Amino acid sequence: MGDVFVLAEHRRGEMREITFEMLTKAQEIASAIGGETVAVLIGSSVDTFAERLAAYCDKVLYIDDPLFADYNSDKYQIVLGKLIQDYKPELLMVGHTTQGVDMAPALAVELNLPFVTDVVDIIIDNGKLKPVRQYYSGKVNALFNFKGEPPYLITVREASFEAADGSKQGQIQKIDFPLKEDLDYRRFVEYVEAEVGDVDITQSEILVAVGRGLKEEKNLSIAEELAKAINADLCGSRAATDAGWLPHDRQVGTSGKTVKPKLYIALGISGAFQHLAGIKGAKTIVAINKDPEAPIFNEADYGIVDDLFKVVPKLTEKIKELKG
Amino acid sequence: MKIFVCIKRVPDTSEAEVKIDATGKDVDSSKFSFDINDADNYAVEEAILIKEAKGGKVKIVSLGDQESDLMIRMALAKGGDSAIRVEDPRINVKDPLKVAKVLAAAIKQEEFDLVLTGCMASDDGQMAVGVALAEELGVPHAAMVKKVEVEEGKVRAYRELEGGLSEVVEITLPAVLTIQTGINEPRYAPIRGVRAAQKKELKVLTLDDLKLDEKEVNEESSLVELEKLFVPEVVSRAEIIEGEPEEKAEILANKLLKGGIL
Amino acid sequence: MNTELQSFIQKYDLLGCVQCGRCTGGCPVTVRTNLNVRRIVYDSINESMLEDLAKLPEIWDCTTCNTCAVRCPKGLKPVEVLIGLRNIMVESGIIQPTVRDALESVFREGNPWNKPKARRSDWMEGLEVKIAEPGKKVENLIFVCCTIAYDPKVQVIAKNLVKVLNKAGVDYGFIGDDEVCCGSEVYAMGELGEEGLFEMLVEDNTELFNSYEAERIVAISPHCYSVFKNQYPDLKAEVIHYTQLLKELLADNKLELKKELSQKIVFHDPCYLGKQNNIFDEPRYILSQIPGVELVEFDRSRERSLCCEGGGGKMWVESESRKERLAEIRVKDADELGATLLAVACPFCVLTFDDAIKAKGLEEKMRVAEITEILGEAVE
Ligand SMILES: Cc1cc2nc3c(=O)[nH]c(=O)nc-3n(C[C@H](O)[C@H](O)[C@H](O)COP(=O)(O)OP(=O)(O)OC[C@H]3O[C@@H](n4cnc5c(N)ncnc54)[C@H](O)[C@@H]3O)c2cc1C
Ligand code: SF4
Numbered sequence: 001m002g003d004v005f006v007l008a009e010h011r012r013g014e015m016r017e018i019t020f021e022m023l024t025k026a027q028e029i030a031s032a033i034g035g036e037t038v039a040v041l042i043g044s045s046v047d048t049f050a051e052r053l054a055a056y057c058d059k060v061l062y063i064d065d066p067l068f069a070d071y072n073s074d075k076y077q078i079v080l081g082k083l084i085q086d087y088k089p090e091l092l093m094v095g096h097t098t099q100g101v102d103m104a105p106a107l108a109v110e111l112n113l114p115f116v117t118d119v120v121d122i123i124i125d126n127g128k129l130k131p132v133r134q135y136y137s138g139k140v141n142a143l144f145n146f147k148g149e150p151p152y153l154i155t156v157r158e159a160s161f162e163a164a165d166g167s168k169q170g171q172i173q174k175i176d177f178p179l180k181e182d183l184d185y186r187r188f189v190e191y192v193e194a195e196v197g198d199v200d201i202t203q204s205e206i207l208v209a210v211g212r213g214l215k216e217e218k219n220l221s222i223a224e225e226l227a228k229a230i231n232a233d234l235c236g237s238r239a240a241t242d243a244g245w246l247p248h249d250r251q252v253g254t255s256g257k258t259v260k261p262k263l264y265i266a267l268g269i270s271g272a273f274q275h276l277a278g279i280k281g282a283k284t285i286v287a288i289n290k291d292p293e294a295p296i297f298n299e300a301d302y303g304i305v306d307d308l309f310k311v312v313p314k315l316t317e318k319i320k321e322l323k324g
Numbered sequence: 325m326k327i328f329v330c331i332k333r334v335p336d337t338s339e340a341e342v343k344i345d346a347t348g349k350d351v352d353s354s355k356f357s358f359d360i361n362d363a364d365n366y367a368v369e370e371a372i373l374i375k376e377a378k379g380g381k382v383k384i385v386s387l388g389d390q391e392s393d394l395m396i397r398m399a400l401a402k403g404g405d406s407a408i409r410v411e412d413p414r415i416n417v418k419d420p421l422k423v424a425k426v427l428a429a430a431i432k433q434e435e436f437d438l439v440l441t442g443c444m445a446s447d448d449g450q451m452a453v454g455v456a457l458a459e460e461l462g463v464p465h466a467a468m469v470k471k472v473e474v475e476e477g478k479v480r481a482y483r484e485l486e487g488g489l490s491e492v493v494e495i496t497l498p499a500v501l502t503i504q505t506g507i508n509e510p511r512y513a514p515i516r517g518v519r520a521a522q523k524k525e526l527k528v529l530t531l532d533d534l535k536l537d538e539k540e541v542n543e544e545s546s547l548v549e550l551e552k553l554f555v556p557e558v559v560s561r562a563e564i565i566e567g568e569p570e571e572k573a574e575i576l577a578n579k580l581l582k583g584g585i586l
Numbered sequence: 587m588n589t590e591l592q593s594f595i596q597k598y599d600l601l602g603c604v605q606c607g608r609c610t611g612g613c614p615v616t617v618r619t620n621l622n623v624r625r626i627v628y629d630s631i632n633e634s635m636l637e638d639l640a641k642l643p644e645i646w647d648c649t650t651c652n653t654c655a656v657r658c659p660k661g662l663k664p665v666e667v668l669i670g671l672r673n674i675m676v677e678s679g680i681i682q683p684t685v686r687d688a689l690e691s692v693f694r695e696g697n698p699w700n701k702p703k704a705r706r707s708d709w710m711e712g713l714e715v716k717i718a719e720p721g722k723k724v725e726n727l728i729f730v731c732c733t734i735a736y737d738p739k740v741q742v743i744a745k746n747l748v749k750v751l752n753k754a755g756v757d758y759g760f761i762g763d764d765e766v767c768c769g770s771e772v773y774a775m776g777e778l779g780e781e782g783l784f785e786m787l788v789e790d791n792t793e794l795f796n797s798y799e800a801e802r803i804v805a806i807s808p809h810c811y812s813v814f815k816n817q818y819p820d821l822k823a824e825v826i827h828y829t830q831l832l833k834e835l836l837a838d839n840k841l842e843l844k845k846e847l848s849q850k851i852v853f854h855d856p857c858y859l860g861k862q863n864n865i866f867d868e869p870r871y872i873l874s875q876i877p878g879v880e881l882v883e884f885d886r887s888r889e890r891s892l893c894c895e896g897g898g899g900k901m902w903v904e905s906e907s908r909k910e911r912l913a914e915i916r917v918k919d920a921d922e923l924g925a926t927l928l929a930v931a932c933p934f935c936v937l938t939f940d941d942a943i944k945a946k947g948l949e950e951k952m953r954v955a956e957i958t959e960i961l962g963e964a965v966e
């Protein structure tokens with residue numbers, strides 16, 4: 001009892017960062033409540049992963065079987081259900097990722113577990129675990145209590161915790177598992193890469209937007225460089241598409257497109273009402289504008305009041321540096 | 325094909341300031357506008373597209389008060405055939421697992437081939453109801469689906485993963501799919517149609533109608549409880565980064581990369 | 587839907603068209619888009635073509651300025667044919683997402699901007715604004731307009747009007763959060779016909795307005811004014827435009843314009859005020875009363891005023907054209923006249939010209955201002 005389990009997440013031969021973020025936090029929780037950290041690894045030919053994980057936890061439980069070559073929520077659910085019943089951990093942490101959200105809620109229902117999703121922090125209050133999650137896209141935080149008995153299940157938001165360097169030498173234990181043949185009701189078929197082709201900015205995850213502040217078409221390269229460095233698509237205000245710097249279908253706003261990127265970087269855009277209406281759904285907005293009174297700063301999360309020609313090339317440079 | 329679509333009415337808080345009310349456990353929603361949850365709107369459209377291609381019926385299900393009727397009528401006007409709205413003050417609507425249990429009870433009353441939900445509600449961001457619902461119904465599921473191909477007795481679902489990659493899975497019917505925004509372009513419901521949809525069946529059911537015991541879905545039955553809401557430190561106006569141009573660029577680069585935004 | 591298609595010819599009197607081309611000849615957007623309204627009137631006679639015609643993108647380039655209807659020698663309203671074609675798309679449900687969102691927003695929240703109904707009068711904060719009460723007598727019931735209520739750039743229009751009205755001691759009242767979209771743009775985007783959104787707005791607004799004991803309804807935007815005046819048959823109160831009210835106040839010496847404004851002003855006639863409702867003189871009268879002002883005229887003024895492309899749904903639909911915007915032509919003309927202030931009496935005109943002035947790099951030489959703003963300065 002008192003152990004903290006973490007489901008290791010990997011895809012196409014790569015461990016995903018969320019795993020180490022969770023293990024780092026798990027370590028803190030386990031020491032506070034007097035338990036061990038256990039990484040659960042499910043896959044096929046994953047010995048090297050197991051070794052890597054051992055540096056981050058007290059124990060790695062792992063299943064290595066061709067039946068688990070590709071991720072399948074239902075198979076994971078079966079395995080985790082069995083492990084939970086056998087080991088009775090205090091807490092199981094799963095990433096709030098496309099893998100985790102496809103599986104964890106079903107597991108919570110199946111085993112009737114106290115369950116909190118999209119956790120951004122866990123507070124330890126007198127030995128009690130209190131998860132924190134957010135509502136209204138981060139405008140309010142909520143502190144939760146578990147009422148029922150452990151094991152508790154949470155899904156953890158990516159980048160909520162910083163992964164430390166692993167310096168442990170956990171024990172590695174291969175385990176047998178109950179599933180003997182493939183499931184007939186859910187079958188993995190294949191991975192499909194995003195089609196490269198015409199950019200549809202309504203689907204873009206990251207956007208660099210330019211406005212009249214860019215002054216001339218030849219300056220577009222400054223925005224393009226930044227976009228390239230962060231894998232973004234380019235779009236603009238009506239002023240930018242009117243000027244012909246960008247095609248018509250890259251216009252954002254009431255008479256253009258409504259976009260919902262994770263990140264929207266507005267360069268030299270004042271933030272007219274007609275423009276802002278198109279970026280309501282953006283998660284994080286960064287504005288670079290030399291006018292401190294520009295309305296865009298009312299909507300932005302981060303702002304730089306300065307000449308974009310001075311700041312943007314530096315920003316691109318720093319990002320490239322940091323990305324290595 | 326008999327398709328159920330689960331939809332929810334949510335507040336639009338994207339530009340409004342969110343204030344916590346006197347109870348400390350809820351927010352003051354008097355200044356919000358409300359609409360169908362974005363992803364649910366795509367789920368409705370997808371259901372209607374499937375119906376148009378394969379024939380069948382689309383039934384709208386929602387858990388909510390009477391104010392949800394407008395959104396339900398709009399979904400009916402677009403091509404839904406009938407609707408169920410569950411309203412019962414005893415249900416803990418804040419617990420996604422309880423919501424899933426109630427929706428399952430409503431759907432289980434009839435036969436179904438496919439259940440669509442949005443992959444996430446914009447207010448609470450749980451991303452849990454659809455998958456929990458599948459478990460309650462005892463059918464397979466796929467979450468965050470951005471493309472659907474319906475075949476005989478099964479569907480191919482393209483799940484959108486991080487970084488633009490899709491995972492294609494084949495699941496047998498009946499099944500639950502949680503639908504990602506952008507899977508289609510939702511149509512407009514002309515208001516004439518919305519008015520005409522008054523004539524379509526909209527049943528309002530309670531826990532008793534669903535033969536659910538209140539002890540299964542009320543607040544006491546939840547295994548987690550909200551202790552309090554609090555406003556995070558981030559302020560509503562932009563955090564202005566100060567310094568020389570180069571310093572500002574560096575600070576911003578760090579925030580974007582290390583803050584998990586990029 | 588079929589019966590509606592059949593009545594298309596009758597409804598718009600299409601057989602009366604003699605194909606003279608005066609409509610297209612006067613249509614301002616022909617210089618920058620593919621819209622040929624004469625051609626569309628002609629093709630609409632063929633019922634089987636209607637659905638294809640409705641899908642042409644240029645149907646949405648029309649700004650509903652009404653020039654074509656003014657010019658048609660046979661009394662046809664070509665613009666209505668275009669709106670009828672938009673209606674076919676609206677009824678099919680397949681319309682641009684931006685138009686869809688605007689219309690749905692009007693239905694849900696009473697404004698096309700996807701803003702909460704409960705924040706409609708946020709602009710009043712910090713001002714002394716009188717709110718009218720249903721059942722109580724009020725001389726002037728003021729209707730704000732969705733765009734003025736929510737777009738910070740044009741909220742100043744309403745704020746200045748409040749200032750002027752308070753100064754003049756007028757008996758007035760605003761409606762507050764209960765105010766709902768007038769339907770002008772909803773109509774222009776084709777959400778019309780029996781049981782449609784436009785009809786719903788007309789019914790609801792008529793009921794709302796008639797619940798007040800108002801002598802007059804004063805619309806601030808010409809778009810609201812025009813629709814109340816011409817498409818609301820059952821209003822008890824008289825409908826006027828605010829420029830009419832202000833002219834009255836000035837003529838009765840209820841307003842004193844003390845502050846000198848040494849500017850060369852050119853007034854742009856908004857389509858919905860001028861060529862559609864023949865209000866030409868009031869704005870000019872008001873401006874002429876401001877000490878120091880030199881008033882000049884566009885070559886294309888009054889009935890011939892060049893549309894600014896702000897109305898007719900253009901807030902939600904962009905034309906593919908890269909050619910110079912009409913508003914840009916207009917500000918260049920104003921510059922040639924040596925005007926330092928481009929005066930308008932419509933919120934859409936403020937937005938289009940403000941953008942055009944920046945696009946043409948004329949910020950240093952000229953600004954656009956709504957008449958209320960100019961008066962707001964002058965009454966100080
Ligand atoms: C009918 C209609 C529909 C419209 N639809 C849309 C729409 O869909 N989308 C849309 O975007 N707009 C739309 N508009 C236009 C809108 O009203 C604004 O005019 C437009 O968005 C302004 O674009 P902007 O911010 O790029 O330019 P501006 O408002 O001119 O802003 C430029 C900004 O750049 C800054 N700047 C200048 N130089 C620098 C520098 N060196 N470094 C940093 N910052 C600098 C300035 O401070 C300023 O804030 C519409 C307008 C109308 C009338
Ligand atoms: S209303 Fe104006 S823009 Fe539209 S067709 Fe007639 S003249 Fe052209």
Ligand code: SF4
Nearest residue numbers: 603604606607609658
């Ligand atoms: S002006 Fe009138 S009569 Fe002449 S072509 Fe146009 S619609 Fe026909």
